[in-house]
Amino acid sequence: MEKVTQLDQSHVDELYAEASYWHVNTGDEVIHAKRMQGRFRRIKWYTATVWLIYFFGPYLRWGDRQAVLFDIPNRKFHIFDITIMPQDVWLLAMILLFFAIMLAAVTSIAGRVFCGYFCFQTIWTDIFTFIEEKLEGPPAKRHKLDKAPWTWDKIKIKAIKHALWLLIGVITGIAFTTWFTDAYQIWAEYFTLQASLIAWTSVLMFTLGTYILAGFMREQTCFWLCPYARIQGVMYDIQTILPTYDINRGEPRGRLVKGNTVEGNGDCISCNQCVAVCPTGIDIRHGQQEGCITCGLCLDACDSVMDKIGKPRGLIRYSSHEELEGKKPQPLYKRPRVIIYFSIMLIAASGLLYGLTNLGTFDLKVIHERQPLFVRLSDGSIQNKYILKILNKTDKDMHISIDVDGPDNLTTQGVKEKTLLPSGKLSSFIVFVRIPKNNLDSDRTPLYFTIHSYESFDDNINYQSMFYAPRI
Amino acid sequence: MSDEKNPFPGENNTGHVWDDSLRELLNEPPTWWRIGFHASWIFVVIYCILYPAWPLLTTSTKGVLGWTSLDEYRQDLKAIEEVRGPYETKLKGMPAAAVLADEELSNYVVRSAKVLFGDNCSACHGAGGQGNVGFPVLADDDWLYGGTIDDIEMSINMGRKGMMPAQSAIVNSAEADKLANAILTGQIASEPLFMEKGCVGCHGVDGKGMAALGSANLIDGIWRFVAEDQLYSIKHTIMHGVNDPSDPKTRNAEMPTFGGTKLSETDIRKLAVYVHKLGGGQ
Incomplete structure (x- = not known):
């Protein structure tokens, strides 16, 4: 029952020589x-x-x-x-x-x-x-x-x-x-x-x-x-x-x-x-x-x-x-x-x-509120809500101001002139931005947030977000 | 099996042979495997001694450490409550307006009352206070009953159920069309029918509504009953009123009472601050 194919012995030796x-x-x-x-x-x-x-x-x-x-x-x-x-x-x-x-x-x-x-x-x-x-x-x-x-x-x-x-x-x-x-x-x-x-x-x-x-x-x-x-x-x-x-x-x-x-x-x-x-x-x-x-x-x-x-x-x-x-x-x-x-x-x-x-000194994230994307106000202007998350990466407490740049007659709420950012901490702020409807020519307008530092003038940081309005 | 019957004697096999030559040997398992095996059962024994392990009829073995998952949960909860504690004590008995004025405290409320808002308010008013069909937006500055912190607290505490009588008896369809058109275009104050039909009694001469009555501002373009066809919606409200029991087609608009047994005073105060801070508080 045993079937072993007989190989030429010299070939086998050659095969194993390397590993011998x-x-x-x-x-x-x-x-x-x-x-x-x-x-x-x-x-x-x-x-x-x-x-x-x-x-x-x-x-x-x-x-x-x-x-x-x-x-x-x-x-x-x-x-x-x-x-x-x-x-x-x-x-x-x-x-x-x-x-x-x-x-x-x-x-x-x-x-x-x-x-x-x-x-x-x-x-x-x-x-x-x-x-x-x-x-x-x-x-x-x-x-x-x-x-x-x-x-x-x-x-x-x-x-x-x-x-x-x-x-x-x-x-x-x-x-x-x-x-x-x-x-x-x-x-x-x-x-x-x-x-x-x-x-x-x-x-x-x-x-x-x-x-x-x-x-x-x-x-x-x-x-x-x-x-x-x-x-x-x-x-x-x-x-x-x-x-x-x-x-x-x-x-x-x-x-x-x-x-x-x-x-x-x-x-x-x-x-x-x-x-x-x-x-x-x-x-x-x-x-x-x-x-x-x-x-x-x-x-x-x-x-x-x-x-x-x-x-x-x-x-x-x-x-x-x-x-x-x-x-x-x-x-x-x-x-x-x-x-x-x-x-x-x-x-x-x-x-x-x-x-x-x-x-950098800061890390800035601007999160646009999605529910609702925008709100109509009684005076006909449109309001958007943003959550700003600002991280102070330094080991010193810093003071900042928040600027929002966009269409004319833009007003903000929730922004203080001088805000304290504790060292090494993430601080979050809610900012409302209002723009009269007539000053908006699209349902989406870019909006620029800038953080200015009181302590060092080189450390400004920008973030581009979007302002949403009803379809015109 | 004796060695004589074993086809492969002296080989340390089990004596079971399949397919003429396939047999199972009795070799020792590898050392690493044995280490793993013994380490495993030793671990199980130690674990069963230390921790709850064996189910009994109504309870289970307790384990000498006395650890339970519920205790661990309670400990974590206690740690959270230790952080919240000082704020919560401060909040007790403090008027809502004072909470609003205190920046740190109102920040705490905005963060912690989100759950409360989600549980009690968002079903109708939306997760961000964006409103829903038939339910008012809380993030805008148009308030039927006033937008000061005390007004909002009152609305949550006592609930609101306004009433506008159905006008179908005194206003015919053509007149209703005229009124609805004037409201939609924001020209209602100069519409003669507005005075004639007595609308001014509740909505004011300028059409801006009265917070004390809960009558709607008709010129700000913000609609309490939003619809695809806003003109038709306004006409429907004029003809059938709001919460008028005599008209089966009347609109239903009721804010339930949250005071009393539903929510504690502190919770209502927190919600008032939260809603005030949604974007339209006055």
Whole structure:
């Protein structure tokens, strides 16, 4: 009954040859990467310092408030001199667009730079393994300790390690909350146990998240959890520079014999250092693959080995597929994707700049009453009702006058000469406009509302509405 | 099933085989699934302890937190009433005119009495006071019984039922046509029939009506009984009157009483301010 079509075995071998080395770590082995000094290691430390802003940024003051504060309960985002209210939230869309396209642009030029040098997952994992190495020693010792029976010494080391990890988690969580509530105030609240439930929950979630993601999941997060890892992977093209093993120079690889390369062999001496240092545990010599976060640590490892055996550096180097094939790399400004990405970034940045410089003092909306659209009055004139909603976006109380411009002999009701607009509040006014019927030559006449500020003369704001009358 | 009868022995299957080779294995479910399963039932147990959960015959288990949706609603209501409270106390016993003069208080009334207006007034007068066929516009400045705040409060409190006698006995059709035409064109004061037939007694020599009687202003072009054919409508009103019990074709126009048991004094006062502020208060 069994019907198996016999295929030519050699074809099948060919089919699987490419995947024969394929080894995927689904979390059953713990990767203890070796730490090595080098150029990219140093760059990694520098780029990691960007995250110091995350920890210390909120303590910067601006006048009598925090310089950058995302005040969600009051719906106000303070960024230095600027206060952004929900009306201006389109700016957020511009920021997101800018950074999304920046990710695409950078990825198309130099691969997963974000993953390798800036991502919190990479950096927190790096810090966690740094602590691990200080306490437990180099990778070989760590593997041994993991397998060793539970002795008092092992418990002591592990306990300190996990305590430090949790501490980093707690600090990370607290740092997160300081962006949303005054930093000094929330620290006081934590110490007096007065913080809100949301604050405590955030700290707890961040502590657990940091502890689990950086302590245990590590490269598994990049493999299976992170969508950006996959998205960025498809943004490469043959012109993208990536950590690449120069297969032409390295192969056929072979170990040193009596301290010398064997005649006919390539430069790769199978020392496996590139694999030992890889934080995601891949072998870069198999080419670009999903596990590679382009952190450049294998470049450092290989370069140091090449130095030792007296060969030129760069057996593993940042190189594009095109370059490896011997083609001359195209300059950036000739690459359509780069041009398109940068154009979109420019548009987003211009939008952002325009938005930030034109935030304005007021926001005015005029709502025309629809029930009734108009009213006939005893003296033959027509009356329309408008609801004006004026938002004072500044942090000062302002005084305004409301002007209505339209046909001749227009009179208004409900408009005071000097009206107070409390700071940061939306005030609404009902304005009645009367126009004699003879002065109207259409059933719809444009009407212009202007808000004049007493405090600053540049901050006038206009709104065009409509005056409705019976059909003539 | 014993292993001898099992066609795939030693495989950790249930022993059930379909279509010769299809069988169910006894593998452990994946870890993530088991974590989810246990987390779910633990959640249910904790939830049932904390919150009302199991229905009993007449009631349900209460839960140790003592939470109920009704309590939560009451709490929210209390929070709203705390905001309204100061205004409401201020409103009690304050004359409507004083409420109108107080800007903050009248703003509060305009916002909060919208519901009251919607519940009690808008069925006839429209959601924005725009009126309806047979029901007067409240947003204009033409008032049968006066447009001051006190007049409006009185109209809501006591109701209004005006009366215009049917004129068919003393006005013939041709005369009614003449009168209706003069009213429609706003020339009623110069129409001799207006004086002759005694219309001036209620509508005044100038035809502007009298608020004390509730007689209509005949020259402002605003019609109490709006119709497609306004001329015909005016003639009908002249011939058959308003609320005249002797004429079966008379017009019905009655504003019910809202005082007494229907609405509280404060509610009526709020509505008076609200209506006054619709656009035509005097």
